[in-house]
Amino acid sequence: MTADIEIRNVSKHFGAMTVLDDLSLSIKAREFIVFLGPSGCGKSTLLRMIAGLETVDTGEIAINNERIDHLPPGKRGIAMVFQSYALYPHMSVRDNMAFGLENIGMPRDVIDARIKESARILEMEHLLERKPGQLSGGQRQRVAIGRAIVKEPKAFLFDEPLSNLDAALRTRTRIELAQLHQRLQSTMIFVTHDQVEAMTLADRIVVMNNRKIEQIGSPMEIYDRPATKFVAGFVGAPAMNFVEATLDRSSRNATARFADGVSVQTEIASGQTSDGKYTFGIRSEDVGIVPVGQGNADGVVDVLERLGERTLVYARLGDGQQIVGSDAGNSRVAVGDKVGLAFDGRKSHLFGETGRAWHAGEV
Amino acid sequence: MDDRRATPRTALPAAGARTASVDIYAPQWRNFIFVAPFLFFFTTLLLVPLFWGMWLSFHKADTFSSGNFVGFGNYIRLFHDKVFLQSVWNTFYFVLLTVPTLALIGLFLALCLNRRTRTAAVLRTLFFSSSVLSVTIVTLIWRIVFIPNVGLLSTIYGWFGATAPAFISDPSLAMIGIAIATVWWCIGLPMMLFLSALQQIPQDIYEAAALDNANRWQTLRSITLPSIKRTFVLVVIVQIVLQFQLFGQAWLMTRGGPNNLTKPIVLYIYDTAFRRWDLGMGAAASEVLFVLILMAAMAQYLVTRNKAGQA
The missing domain is CATH 2.40.50.140 (Nucleic acid-binding proteins)
Incomplete structure (x- = not known):
């Protein structure tokens, strides 16, 4: 399953503060999109609005041409991997993955088959009976991704999922995520402030700064032909x-x-x-x-x-x-x-x- | 570590420029000074009375003399005393009435008031405020509510032409009346403990549950309740220990009546030791209460610990 996502004139305010200002963006099916920007630029808020964890003040969000911004998070057909993984601490890995499927009344044999398949993809069959507390950071990360995969969502949302991993594991997981994207052919939206992650993973990067989109383009477009001075300074190390x-x-x-x-x-x-x-x-x-x-x-x-x-x-x-x-x-x-x-x-x-x-x- | 400790003490000053590193975790007699004040009061106010009580329970004693050693005599007399057996039953009945109610209502209030609105803050304060009252005030308030003919309850029933249940004088209702007053008095602490536990649950787990299509009931059952299991055990143990020691409410509301039906163990101890001056038997009853509370708390702890281990 895959989906194109349309964001039209979306704004978001927290009290008197504007977090996102009249933002529009179309994401094509099967695309790997990265929201890149410094802390506080609104990239996570935008992701959470697509997920349904934040309300949309004005504008609309549509998946496959159907408006979803009024739907509760669970009804949008998307899965999210959190920065902190947000695994249910008292449930085994298997139960963590099954929870979302049980809630929609999916038959047990289908649930089991899906868990088995995603555990195989992520090479974590041996972890299924463990609790999150018994897993390393990298393993928890896998479980969080596994919990998203079993839902077979229209789109995957990743909120800085690599930031809690050490450098070596981060590089490895990055490559695995790229492979996963090729394999699942799903729409993926990935939020990060790390330009290396953005450059290596993205089909297109959305560079955000100060409530607005600065530039949307392929990694090399962003690098070679930055639209603004901010993009030129933010992308590339050392800075331009x-x-x-x-x-x-x-x-x-x-x-x-x-x-x-x-x-x-x-x-x-x-x-x-x-x-x-x-x-x-x-x-x-x-x-x-x-x-x-x-x-x-x-x-x-x-x-x-x-x-x-x-x-x-x-x-x-x-x-x-x-x-x-x-x-x-x-x-x-x-x-x-x-x-x-x-x-x-x-x-x-x-x-x-x-x-x-x-x-x-x-x- | 061990090597460092083995360094001869005399080498320290002699070494001059090269001072041996100090093991900051090594035991030092000076550390004792810091715990001494606590130990003093712990010993004189807790340990000594505890063992003195045990010693007394094996003697025939009154206020003037500690009398003769009678072995288990006091205990045998105790278990032949119908009033004592009644008071043990009364106490269990009271604990059974109050502890589950306190835990469940406390949890319910905490779930309702765990939000950042002004109303919730006001209500939290309101529900907790009864806890700061003394037992005298609490029983006074509830006597005014329960008192026949002129009490609040009677007045309200009167508007509908009905007769209010006689919570103080009806043998089958008296203990329930005391339990109601107690729950009203004690609800603040369980509510606060549950509130603090609820606030410890990371918000992103709830967000993950929302994305996992969990409805309110599924979220409560699968996320919230398992996350506060430990606090639930704590609340139940604390309340068992507290409610087993029922005294003030029973003494001030019913004097243990009607017909000893609301007389709890502590009131029995008070009657025996300080009104009939049979200190030995009073001490024996105290030991029984001590063991009962210990067993109840231990049982609760072990049961929940095993469950947690299996899950």
């Missing part, structure tokens, strides 16, 4: 370099000039831009480390982060502006060295005062 700049629009493509005279030839058409203040943005992997004098600017190395396959170089320009560049894994650069920084104009971005973005190659 931002430098205040003025534009020289005399040639076909605009040239960004920094305060201390450094200039970078972008591939953003001058005609698209206007006069005014801009922020120049470029990711660390698009800033090469070159011998002094051969790049767009020179800087002194503050910090080195050796990640193995590459080395992040935190260099300070003459005016104190810090730029993160990227060098080979076996880079010979040392802290205190003077290095040249080569900005790749084809990968540079410009952001207007409102946060709106321009990218290379836009016509």
Whole structure:
């Protein structure tokens, strides 16, 4: 079972505070959608509204073209995995999984067959008779997912389900979730503030900030062509370099000039831009480390982060502006060295005062 | 750990720069000072009277002398005394009337008032307020309610031309009358204990249950009640221990009457020891009560513990 989900002009207020402001979004059947955003951006609230755990103040939510925002949570045909797992502590794993099915009067043999099948998928047949208190964090996580699977829901909702796991287990579970999605071909909505989870799992990412959707797009769209300065800064680690700049629009493509005279030839058409203040943005992997004098600017190395396959170089320009560049894994650069920084104009971005973005190659 | 403890004490000052680490969990006689005040009162006010009572129960004693050793004589006399046997039955009957009622009504009130509204807060305070009253006030209030002809109950029945049940004088109703007053008086504590237990249940379990299509009844039966099982046991044990010691209400409302039908064990002890000055027999009756309370509480504890183990 799968479903497309339509969210139309949804708003939510808690008292005088607006949590979600006129939000619209369509989710296609079988899609893996990730709501990504910082704490307090409203992503969990939106998920809980789809689940029916929060009321919708204005607007509507429909699954397969049927309005569901007035239905109680259990009648919406969806399953949710909570951040805390929310397993029933006094019930065995089997009973935890059976509870929802028993409540709708499903025949015992169907329940048993479903539990058996989902336990097999999640490789937890040996855990069925245990209580949640006897399970490790990772095992509880599986049970929580199993409890969702047995319902064969139209859509799965995940509320930061990996945040309580340790790093190794989180990576493994992430891969398993991706496999599960391929296998079940179900619509899945996943809430996280972890951009790696978002990038690796999502078909499309919905980046949210400050009660609104900033951008909806595939992970690479979000990464390569962030719609706003917020998205550019939030997605990607280390964060994108931002430098205040003025534009020289005399040639076909605009040239960004920094305060201390450094200039970078972008591939953003001058005609698209206007006069005014801009922020120049470029990711660390698009800033090469070159011998002094051969790049767009020179800087002194503050910090080195050796990640193995590459080395992040935190260099300070003459005016104190810090730029993160990227060098080979076996880079010979040392802290205190003077290095040249080569900005790749084809990968540079410009952001207007409102946060709106321009990218290379836009016509 | 053991190695550190084995370090010779003389090595400590001599070591100079290298001081041995101190085991902060090692027993120290100074620690005794902190528990001494409690131990003093525990011994003089609890342990000594406990054993003195046991000693007394084996002697023929009055207020002037502790008399002769009579072995189980006091106990044998006790179990031949119809009034004592009646008082034991009365006490059990009272416990049976009050403890389940207190537990169930307490739970019901807690379930109703476990919400964040102003009304609920006011009602919580109201239901708890009776607990702060002294037994004298409580019995006075209920005597005013129950008193024949002019009492509140009689007045209300009178409006409908009916006769109110005689809760104080009717032999079959007197104990029920005392139980009603007691439940009204004691309902605050069970309600508060249940409320605090209900508030400990994580909200997300209820959300999961809502997504699992559980209706109100299924949620209560499968989520709420199993989550507060331990508190239920606690409430029942506390109330058994408390209600076995019924005295004030019976003494002030009925004086144990009519015909000793509302005389509880404590009232029997009081009569025997301090009105008939038969201290030995009073002490023996006290020991019986002590054992009864102990057994009831233990039985309740063991039964629920086994059930919890099986589940």
